[in-house]
Amino acid sequence: MGVDFVPRRAFLSAMSDQGVILVTGGAGYIGSHTVRMLAEEEGRQVVVLDNLVFGHREALVSEGVTLVEADMADAAAVGGIFDRYRVDGVVHFAAFCYVGESVGDPLKYYRNNTAAPLTVLEAMREHGCDKFIFSSTCATYGEPQEIPMSESHRQQPINPYGESKLMLEKILSDCEAAYGIRSVRLRYFNASGCSPDGAIGEDHDPETHLIPNVLRAARGDTGPMTVFGTDYPTPDGTCIRDYIHVQDLARAHVKALGYLEAGGRTTACNLGTGKGASVREIIDAAEAVTGLPVPVEYGERREGDPPELVADASWAEELLGWKAEITDIRTIIETAWAWMDGERKGRYSA
Numbered sequence: 618m619g620v621d622f623v624p625r626r627a628f629l630s631a632m633s634d635q636g637v638i639l640v641t642g643g644a645g646y647i648g649s650h651t652v653r654m655l656a657e658e659e660g661r662q663v664v665v666l667d668n669l670v671f672g673h674r675e676a677l678v679s680e681g682v683t684l685v686e687a688d689m690a691d692a693a694a695v696g697g698i699f700d701r702y703r704v705d706g707v708v709h710f711a712a713f714c715y716v717g718e719s720v721g722d723p724l725k726y727y728r729n730n731t732a733a734p735l736t737v738l739e740a741m742r743e744h745g746c747d748k749f750i751f752s753s754t755c756a757t758y759g760e761p762q763e764i765p766m767s768e769s770h771r772q773q774p775i776n777p778y779g780e781s782k783l784m785l786e787k788i789l790s791d792c793e794a795a796y797g798i799r800s801v802r803l804r805y806f807n808a809s810g811c812s813p814d815g816a817i818g819e820d821h822d823p824e825t826h827l828i829p830n831v832l833r834a835a836r837g838d839t840g841p842m843t844v845f846g847t848d849y850p851t852p853d854g855t856c857i858r859d860y861i862h863v864q865d866l867a868r869a870h871v872k873a874l875g876y877l878e879a880g881g882r883t884t885a886c887n888l889g890t891g892k893g894a895s896v897r898e899i900i901d902a903a904e905a906v907t908g909l910p911v912p913v914e915y916g917e918r919r920e921g922d923p924p925e926l927v928a929d930a931s932w933a934e935e936l937l938g939w940k941a942e943i944t945d946i947r948t949i950i951e952t953a954w955a956w957m958d959g960e961r962k963g964r965y966s967a
């Protein structure tokens with residue numbers, strides 16, 4: 618286990634009344650944007666717990682953020698954080714997120730996404746920390762029964778990834794009843810885009826997501842990208858998704874934390890724009906943003922992809938005062954392009 622910290626900020630925090638916010642998976646894509654917002658805009662002291670299997674040390678760009686490089690299933694490391702700091706709340710991102718892989722190796726997903734966070738929840742119970750923000754997913758709903766989908770939509774996942782997240786949602790409900798640990802389960806639709814200044818962004822390996830794949834193909838980093846299915850019952854035959862900007866997601870976590878700090882009870886909120894874009898529309902928008910042609914191949918449908926997923930995010934607005942601000946797909950792609958084609962060429966690991 619490695620521990621890095623900036624003593625000045627740790628000292629200042631010790632002098633103040635506010636404890637720290639523990640962010641698991643804070644060096645990952647959505648985690649790193651949230652850490653930056655908590656640290657730079659909210660002035661919170663943040664401790665990141667990340668094993669750096671998928672996270673990037675370089676994604677922690679804010680001064681004073683502490684990184685504990687360890688696995689969240691490591692009880693000694695997690696206990697060490699709670700012993701050392703007064704943890705006011707936990708924002709939990711650390712998870713595996715490849716649907717296809719979860720079908721081939723479900724135990725890997727149940728161990729990491731469902732079982733490992735129990736170590737963090739046990740430490741919270743022991744130390745009297747009662748606020749937990751959970752990075753959940755619209756994959757907990759499974760096949761859509763109606764569009765847009767609200768939080769009361771049936772939850773019946775169609776793959777182990779969605780199931781592993783739904784199980785933790787259920788565990789969290791029980792944790793409020795038994796231990797008073799309150800939580801907000803944030804069900805993301807399609808996370809997308811990068812920080813508008815191009816400083817941090819999306820760097821998955823392997824990359825399976827549509828927007829980075831389209832932009833990589835445009836840059837000539839890869840061969841043609843494959844459109845998975847053109848015979849869906851949608852206006853242009855390709856799948857429709859609700860792309861929600863990572864900065865909007867980060868803000869929702871900050872708001873959810875504020876809600877729990879004000880005494881809010883356990884709840885779940887969809888995070889989306891309420892607007893869908895098809896794969897074809899994403900490709901067209903990417904060509905307009907980059908000025909480059911996107912080489913495309915047309916392939917079979919990808920297993921488990923429903924034709925359309927669009928959020929009804931009105932509960933998040935009513936409860937948290939949160940609404941997506943970046944709703945134009947071109948703007949979202951511009952931020953992804955700023956990261957990918959910027960000076961750092963969008964690669965932490967290159």
Ligand code: UDP
Pocket residue numbers: 807825826827828830842843844845846856857858896919922
């Ligand atoms: N998609 C595609 N080609 C790709 C990656 C994705 O056609 O290389 C499609 C995929 O079938 C889905 C949509 O783009 O309809 C969004 O997929 P992504 O993997 O980004 O997110 P998901 O909806 O699976 O969470």
